Amino acid sequence: MSFFAVTALVIAVINTFLGIFVLAQKPEDPRHRTYAAYCVSLSFWSGFYFLWLTADSVPQALLFARLMMAGATMIPVLHYHHVTTLFGRPKHHAKLLASGYSLGVFFLLLDPTGFFIQGTHQTPVTPYWPTPGVAFPFYLAYFFAYLALSTAMMFKRRRETTGIGRTQLEYILISTVVGYIGGSTNFPLWYDISILPYGNILVPLVTAANGYILIRYRLLDVHTIMKRGLAYGVTLLLVLLPLFGIALFAQKRFFGAIDPGFSAILLAAFGLIAVAFYRLKARIESAVSRSFFASSHEVTQSLAELARAVVQMLDLREIGQKLAATIATATGAKSCVLFVEDSTGYLRRSAAHPPARLSPKDGGISPEHAVCQVLKTNPLILREEVPGLRLQEAAGSVEQLFAADDFALLLAFREPSNKENGRLIGFCGIGQKESRRPYTADELKYLETLASQAAVAMENARLHEFHLDAQKQLERIDRLKGIEDVVSGLSHEIRNPLTSIKMFLQLLPQIRTQEDFVRTYYQAAIREMARIERLITELINLSRPKPPRLRKQPLNTIIESVVVLLKPTCRERSIELQTDLDESLPHVPMDEDKIRQVLINLILNAVEAVEGSGGITIATRLVVSENVPFARLTIADTGKGIRPDQIERIFTPFYTTKTRDKDRKGTGLGLSIVHRLIQEHSGTIDVESTPGRGTTFVIMLPIRMPPPPEEARPEDREHLAIETPRE
Known part of the structure; x- marks a missing residue:
């Protein structure tokens, strides 16, 4: 059996497998169907190519040669059809496809006749090489024409494509050109030109490249494949070529001759073993690790799972406890103590396993301490390595720390942005x-x-804490600003009753004998004192927020208390503050202080939006949306309104519509805080506004108590995955 026959058989097997495999992935996809058809034509050609080269008579060789060329007649148009479907443009090339299939069928009909193959003639490959008929040159023209059309289409598509797709298309182009040049080495012997068809071995490149793009398109950069494949290929050549040379020498030594067929089969076997080894290497390593080194495998698995877990956490204390407990348990260590930087810059014990180790023995470790300096340049220090440290005083300090807690090693957590x-x-x-x-x-x-993963998690947790603190500070500033506005309006409301009471007390010595007059003034003074008491009570409630707590409360009552505080401010500006409250509204789950802050912000915004006299109306209604009950709260004003382009950004932090008015300059935080507070109640807030006619804020709060926030599942989070260390 010759090398060329073995090559043909290998090509037939490869293309048959690729065609079936790719078609099985998406049988309904036209790209996969045309690819499978193309593979069938190549398999048909190469399969009968093998039988033709193994034939032992002229009639048998001529039969197999005609069957071989029957598959070859459809190869050009099927490849062209596949390329058009690969780019989603078969309809744009319908005429060329119709012409190609017509020519393919035409040559297929001529194939059994002498117009296509006249007979056979002697060549260095086989004594039965086909002799071309008068129609064969036209077949060659058809073959290279449709190959040129396919290549031109890919070149054009390459100019229109960017990124990974462009790179992958370049490799398809290269593999197509190289593969067809290899296949074309079959044609010279038809005309007695002594070029042997060694290029057949390159033919599978075409189907392999196209099949890969269909199955794995955009999932892996081709540069990565080439880099890994080239490195592995060079290694195989360095190992397999000497072995193959030894095998050839052994044939010559023991059998007196080198058989090309046996050598080709041996080379193919070496290649298959190499590919199988590459695919099975990782699985074998994992199986051996689990079977013979189970304890070590469990440790590395536990540490890998810990790395995936900590990057999902946003609480620094929780991260420390998880690290200490899992590291100690997984490695079988007697103890594990975490030292974490605090607000002063010192590193103090923040978590330990067992917890008894958490009791600090000193006031923390200064960042200038020799231990910290060593850990900046050494991410991991074993106790046995301490004597070899290249710092004069560091070795003693580090050894002292090791001895104090009986540590075996120290592991550094360094800032992710600057690891060196x-x-x-x-x-x-x-x-x-x-x-x-x-x-x-x-x-x-x-x-x-x-x-490194824990350091990222710690920095994320610190940033999250900073973000929460910043939000609390913004809420506090916004609340104080609201109190300032309320107090300025209350000053007259408190001063006027006090003036009346003062006047009554001044007149009391003169009118004490007039009982009816005294009784009237006394009752009026009592009413004014009650009014002052209520105003002060509401002001105290506003200035002293309670701890956050979501519980069912009467929304209408909270609205009425806020109206009491803000009516004086509205009255000063000739603005009528009205309420239209639904008495049937059930209690709503909410945080009273946060909803109070929302109301004050929105009402004060409405006051500033009304120019001259006008009105503000606060209304509540019970509504049902998709079988879910909501409390609908609206705050409508008759102000100048908001432009449509501003509404889209109205809840954006630091965006304000008051920048053009020096007297009404805003910070842009009030509405963004309102938006966040409503979201914390699982509610929604929308704005409806018509410039020149006013604005309405619509708030929807769920009547049912929202469920507590659940911890996100690992697959719902973006996190860093630990990489398996490689030798």
């Missing part, structure tokens, strides 16, 4: 193992990777 000599945000001291065994190289690699 970066700021140390914490470190972890890990004790000796209960078994007294040393830490393995894999465990140390996983611990180092875990440290």
Whole structure:
């Protein structure tokens, strides 16, 4: 069996497999169907190519040669059809496709006749090589014409494509051109030109490249494949070529000759073994690790799961406790203590396992301490490595820390943005193992990777805490601003009753004998004092917020208390503040202080929006949306309104519509805080406004108590995944 026959058989097997595999992925996809048809034509051609080269008579060889060319007649148009469907443009090339299929069928009908193949002639490959008939040159023209059309279409598509798609298209182009040049080496021998068809081995490149794009398009950069494949291929050549040479030498030595067919089969077997080894290597390593090194495998798995877990956490204390407990449990360490940087810059014990180790023995570690300086440049320090440290006083300080807590190693958590000599945000001291065994190289690699993940989690937690603190500060500033506006309006409301009471007291000595007059003034004074008391009570409620708590409360009552505070401000500006409250409205789950702040912000905004005299109406209604009951709260004013282009940005932090008016300059925080507070109640807020006619804010609050927020599942979060250390 010749090398060319073995090559043909391999091509037939490869294309048959690729055609079936790709078609099975998406049988309804026209790209997959045309690809499968193209593979069938190549398999048909190469299968009978193999039988033709193994034929032992002229009639048999001529039959197989005609069957071989029957598959070849459809190859050009099927490839062209596949390229058009690959780019989603078969309708744009309908005429060329129709012409191609017509020509393919025409040559298929001529194939059994002498017009296509006259007979056979002697060549270095086989004594039965086909002799072309008068129609064969026209077939060659058809073959290269449709190959040129396919290539031109891909070149045009390449100019229109960018990014990874462009790179992958370039590799399809290269594989197509190289594959067809290889296949074209079959044609010279038809005309007695001594060029042997060694290029057949390149033919599978076309189907392999197209099949890969169909199955894995855009999922992996082709540069990555080429880099990995080239590295692995060079390694295989360095190993397999000497082995293949030894096999050839052994044939010559023991059998007296080198058989090309046997050598080709041996080379193919070597290649298959190499590919199988590449695919099975990772699985075998994992199986061996689980079977023979179960404890070490469990440790690395636990550390990998810990790395995935900590990056999902946003509480610094929770991260520390999780790290300490899991590291100690997974590695079998006697103890694990976390030192984390606090607000003063010192590193203090924040978590420990067992918890008894959390009791601090000193006032913390200064960032200038020798231990911190060493950990900035050494992400992991084993106790045995301390004597070799290249700092004069560091070795003694580090050894003292190791001895104090019986640590076996120190693991640094360094600032993610600057890993080289970066700021140390914490470190972890890990004790000796209960078994007294040393830490393995894999465990140390996983611990180092875990440290980088933990540092990211710690920085995220710090930023989250800072964000929450900033939100609280903004709420406090906004609340104080509201109190300032309320107090300025209340000054007259308190001063006027006090003036009346003062006058009554001044007149009392003169009118004490006039009982009816005294009784009237006395009752009036009592009413004024009650009014002042209510105003002061509401002001105290506003200025002293209670701890956040979501519980069912009467929304109408809260609205009425806010109206009492803001009516004086409205009266000063000749604005009528009205309410239209639904008495049947049930209690609504809410935080009273936050809803009070929402109402004050929106009403004061409405006051500033009304120019001259006008009105503000606060209304509540019970509504049902999709079988879910809501309390609908509206605050409508007759002000100048908001432009449509401003409504889209009205809840954006620091965006304000008052910048053009010096007397009414705003911070742009009030409405953004209102929006967030409503969202915290699982509600919604919308704006309806017509310039020149006024604005209405519509708030929808659920009547039913919203469920507590659930911890997001791992698959719902974006997180960093730990990478498996590689040798």
